[in-house]
Amino acid sequence: MAQYDNKTIIITGAAKGQGRAAAIAFAKEGANVVAFDLAQKLCYPAYNNTCKNDMECLKAEIAAFGGKVLLTFGDVRKADEVKVAVDAAYDTFGSVDILFNNAGICAYGLVHELPEQEWDTMMDINCKGAFLFCKYAVPYMQRQKKGVIINNSSIAGLRGMNRLCHYAASKWAMVGLTKSLAIELAPHNIRVLSIHPTGVNTPMNDGLAAMEGATPQEIAERSAGNLLPVPWIEAEDVVNALLYLCSDNARYVTGSQFVLDAGLLTR
Numbered sequence: 001m002a003q004y005d006n007k008t009i010i011i012t013g014a015a016k017g018q019g020r021a022a023a024i025a026f027a028k029e030g031a032n033v034v035a036f037d038l039a040q041k042l043c044y045p046a047y048n049n050t051c052k053n054d055m056e057c058l059k060a061e062i063a064a065f066g067g068k069v070l071l072t073f074g075d076v077r078k079a080d081e082v083k084v085a086v087d088a089a090y091d092t093f094g095s096v097d098i099l100f101n102n103a104g105i106c107a108y109g110l111v112h113e114l115p116e117q118e119w120d121t122m123m124d125i126n127c128k129g130a131f132l133f134c135k136y137a138v139p140y141m142q143r144q145k146k147g148v149i150i151n152n153s154s155i156a157g158l159r160g161m162n163r164l165c166h167y168a169a170s171k172w173a174m175v176g177l178t179k180s181l182a183i184e185l186a187p188h189n190i191r192v193l194s195i196h197p198t199g200v201n202t203p204m205n206d207g208l209a210a211m212e213g214a215t216p217q218e219i220a221e222r223s224a225g226n227l228l229p230v231p232w233i234e235a236e237d238v239v240n241a242l243l244y245l246c247s248d249n250a251r252y253v254t255g256s257q258f259v260l261d262a263g264l265l266t267r
């Protein structure tokens with residue numbers, strides 16, 4: 001029996017990057033994967049050009065090894081689209097066991113130049129989206145008397161970041177959401193955690209580099225430098241942490257911030 005047989009995981013931002021890697025890994029471990037993504041180009045930030053085909057490719061890759069996946073489409077900022085996806089997860093697979101709030105964007109900007117709209121978009125996608133998924137997934141978890149919620153924050157949720165005030169604010173907000181929900185949901189046996197990766201080798205990093213006219217390595221190094229001699233970590237490193245954190249091996253881990261920073265926050 002695989003580790004996640006009969007468990008249903010909802011993954012937001014599943015078309016690319018860490019979400020995609022998580023979808024494949026959990027499906028390989030037997031989970032029913034509900035992959036949620038906008039799968040459309042965003043006006044802001046300009047690098048995000050995810051399309052429906054990215055989701056179809058994910059489905060084909062999971063189907064090729066006999067995994068189970070349900071594709072759901074929507075914007076994490078839209079309550080009705082989030083509710084439809086969460087209900088579809090339950091209706092299709094009969095449970096909602098794990099929620100990985102992962103969809104997110106990043107872009108640079110100085111505070112005095114930052115259009116108000118860009119601040120709002122950052123906060124809405126990176127933080128309100130997680131709130132909405134929790135809002136609709138938690139009642140299912142409460143009925144099951146069990147669940148795990150993982151919020152993908154960043155090292156930017158534990159420190160300041162130059163030209164990233166809106167990104168860092170949204171990622172610190174994920175910590176407040178995580179800790180408060182951990183308190184609220186512990187009596188229901190629902191664990192809530194945030195994860196805090198350093199730069200990850202994903203299309204987000206490539207997109208930021210393209211927008212800045214820099215290389216992905218230069219973008220990664222701007223984060224102030226990992227202690228270990230790597231410019232970034234891989235999505236698979238994040239996934240390995242998730243496979244542990246979502247399992248019963250981490251049954252008493254809740255409310256905390258799991259750091260995957262290659263030592264960056266040490267100095």
Ligand SMILES: NC(=O)c1ccc[n+]([C@@H]2O[C@H](COP(=O)([O-])OP(=O)(O)OC[C@H]3O[C@@H](n4cnc5c(N)ncnc54)[C@H](O)[C@@H]3O)[C@@H](O)[C@H]2O)c1
Pocket residue numbers: 012013014015016017018019036037038039040042048050074075076077102103104105106125152153154155196197198199200201202203204205
């Ligand atoms: N890449 C990094 O260096 C890094 C480091 C630390 C934390 N993070 C965080 O990890 C998460 C995943 O990042 P990634 O690197 O995989 O990014 P990515 O850009 O490679 O993938 C993000 C996915 O989220 C989707 N998405 C964006 N806005 C959406 C919306 N409104 N509704 C639904 N889906 C939406 C995109 O379509 C895309 O498929 C983000 O929250 C990010 O802030 C990234």
